[in-house]
Amino acid sequence: MSAPVVQFGSTMMCPHGATVLQIPSQSVVLAGGQPVLLPQDAISIVGCPFVIGIVPHPCVVVQWTGVATQSTVQGEPPLLASSVGLCQSIDGSPQGVVIMSGVQTKVLGQ
Numbered sequence: 001m002s003a004p005v006v007q008f009g010s011t012m013m014c015p016h017g018a019t020v021l022q023i024p025s026q027s028v029v030l031a032g033g034q035p036v037l038l039p040q041d042a043i044s045i046v047g048c049p050f051v052i053g054i055v056p057h058p059c060v061v062v063q064w065t066g067v068a069t070q071s072t073v074q075g076e077p078p079l080l081a082s083s084v085g086l087c088q089s090i091d092g093s094p095q096g097v098v099i100m101s102g103v104q105t106k107v108l109g110q
Contacts (some may be wrong), residue, residue, distance in 0.1 A: 003082040007034040007069070010103045014059040014087045015096030017075040018048035029073045032104030037079045039064040045087060050095060059087035059095045071109035078109050 007030070009094075012020035023042035024035035048058035062085040068077040085098030 001082075003080040004103050004105050005031050005071070005073075005107050005109045006037045006038060006079040006083065006100065007031040007104050007107075010030045010037075011101045012043075012062075013083070013099045014045050014048050014050075015099065016048050016050045016059065018045050018059060020045050020062060020085075020087075020098055024098050026074050029078075031107035034104075036073045036107075038064060038076045038080055039067050040076070041081075043085075048087075048095075050089075055088050057093070057095075060090050062086065062098055063088055063090050068109040080109050081108060 008022055008024045015091040021044050025041045027035045029036045043062045050058050064083055064085050066083045068080055070084045087095040089095055
C-alpha cells in the first residue's frame with residue numbers, strides 16, 4: 001500500500017516530547033521542496049526528559065522499521081509516513097515510537 005514519503009522538515013518528536021533532529025544524507029530527490037529522508041540518515045533526539053526513578057534515561061536515537069520496499073531514492077528505500085521509528089536510550093532500550101506530523105502528501109512510495 002502506498003504512503004507519503006517523509007521529507008526533511010517534517011516534525012518528529014520522541015514520546016516524551018523531545019525534538020528529533022534530521023540530517024538528510026541526500027539532496028537530489030525532493031518531496032514538498034525538501035530532501036526525502038532515508039532510514040540511515042543521521043537522526044538524533046535532543047533534550048528528552050525521560051527519567052526512570054531518579055536516573056535520567058533519555059531517548060537519543062531512532063531505529064526505523066517499515067520503510068519502502070518497492071520505491072527507492074538513489075538506490076535506498078525512503079522513510080514513509082507509515083514507517084515506525086523506535087526511540088532508544090543510549091543502552092539501546094526501547095522507549096516508544098516517534099510521533100510524526102507535517103509530512104508532505106503529494107509524493108507517495110511503496
